[in-house]
Amino acid sequence: xxxxxxxxxxxxxxxxxxxxxxxxxxxxxxxxxxxxxxxxxxxxxxxxxxxxxxxxxxxxxxxxxxxxxxxxxxxxxxxxxxxxxxxxxxxxxxxxxxxxxxxxxxxxxxxxxxxxxxxxxxxxxxxxxxxxxxxxxxxxxxxxxxxxxxxxxxxxxxxxxxxxxxxxxxxxxxxxxxxxxxxxxxxxxxxxxxxxxxxxxxxxxxxxxxxxxxxxxxxxxxxxxxxxxxxxxxxxxxxxxxxxxxxxxxxxxxxxxxxxxxxxxxxxxxxxxxxxxxxxxxxxxxxxxxxxxxxxxxxxxxxxxxxxxxxxxxxxxxxxxxxxxxxxxxxxxxxxxxxxxxxxxxxxxxxxxxxxxxxxxxxx
Numbered sequence: 001x002x003x004x005x006x007x008x009x010x011x012x013x014x015x016x017x018x019x020x021x022x023x024x025x026x027x028x029x030x031x032x033x034x035x036x037x038x039x040x041x042x043x044x045x046x047x048x049x050x051x052x053x054x055x056x057x058x059x060x061x062x063x064x065x066x067x068x069x070x071x072x073x074x075x076x077x078x079x080x081x082x083x084x085x086x087x088x089x090x091x092x093x094x095x096x097x098x099x100x101x102x103x104x105x106x107x108x109x110x111x112x113x114x115x116x117x118x119x120x121x122x123x124x125x126x127x128x129x130x131x132x133x134x135x136x137x138x139x140x141x142x143x144x145x146x147x148x149x150x151x152x153x154x155x156x157x158x159x160x161x162x163x164x165x166x167x168x169x170x171x172x173x174x175x176x177x178x179x180x181x182x183x184x185x186x187x188x189x190x191x192x193x194x195x196x197x198x199x200x201x202x203x204x205x206x207x208x209x210x211x212x213x214x215x216x217x218x219x220x221x222x223x224x225x226x227x228x229x230x231x232x233x234x235x236x237x238x239x240x241x242x243x244x245x246x247x248x249x250x251x252x253x254x255x256x257x258x259x260x261x262x263x264x265x266x267x268x269x270x271x272x273x274x275x276x277x278x279x280x281x282x283x284x285x286x287x288x289x290x291x292x293x294x295x296x297x298x299x300x301x302x303x304x305x306x307x308x309x310x311x312x313x314x315x316x317x318x319x320x321x322x323x324x325x326x327x328x329x330x331x332x333x334x335x336x337x338x339x340x341x342x343x344x345x346x347x348x349x350x351x352x353x354x355x356x357x358x359x360x361x362x363x364x
Contacts, residue, residue, distance in 0.1 A: 017332060017334070019334050020334050034305065037308070038307075038309075039320075044324075046292045047323065047324060050256055053207050053208050054206065056204065059201065059206055064222040069124060070120045070122065070124065071108075071155050071225065072106050073104060074150075075102070076102045077102070077148040079148075082140050108120060109121075114135070114140075155225035158229065159181070159185045160228075162190040163182065163185045163188055163231045164187050177221065178223060179213055181229070182197070193253065194252065194254070197210050199221070199230075202226075210231070211255075237250055240330075242332040243273045243274040243336070244270065248266070252325075253265060258325065259309060259325055259331070260320040262331050269311075273336060276312050278310075279309040280331075281309075281331060282330040283306075283326065284305075
């Protein structure tokens, strides 16, 4: 019987992937090209590196735009009252003239009859009112001028991606910062935990987590004309293989993902086939971290590291909870030895069945 089992096992039974012995055979100690590291508290601390997201100092230090500052492309509404029956701008029986939608040209000027070409860009409506008044009072007594800033395209930002309303929005008094502009556009339409916000300004791009925008007030940056804002889902993922609940490419569901959460995210271990002593994380580790993990300083370039966890140890679950999964990792769980033994017995029993059937037929 034992000889038969050995023969069947040597024929290559079906399996979901390599077993522990085969994985260890590919280690550097066995002339392979991968370093196998047993996870402990020191390893979890050394490898707990998550790419940081945040705005540059130039973005965070930008001052809030004055909402009353006129810019090229803005639209102004002008009304002039004259203290005479037959004024320069008003006809008979009228004493006021409304100049609708006077747009600031690309050079920053507007034209007002009898006042001429006036520099508007960089001024406030009040400053423009005083300039027009000074020019008109030389020709008509005591003119009264009102200047209103109408929403125009002088200072706008574009919003695209997973938000309520994509489009071009003007920077106005209530929407001069990133958070208020996102709210104006209808907010994000994906899970806040995995939403990322990217702002592109003058060729420079910076990305933050959407949740950090409200947890850290300094990230609620002042907007600038021409800013492009993109809201998108986190694109990080890991691959799950072996004796787990599912084998697939799995997106992250939170900013920081532990090995324990990754296992739970794919349906956990399979009680009938998983080996809790053989949980492996395959990763291409940067040289700095690889040297720190292995206690050396001679490695250069990315290194193949295989982290192994034993969930049956007294602190194995805690270590799995603290070990951080990174983008591109492969989570692999080996099959339990009993599963391989069961496959061997099943194959052996199945192979003997036809023999028993033939014996029965011959005896009959």
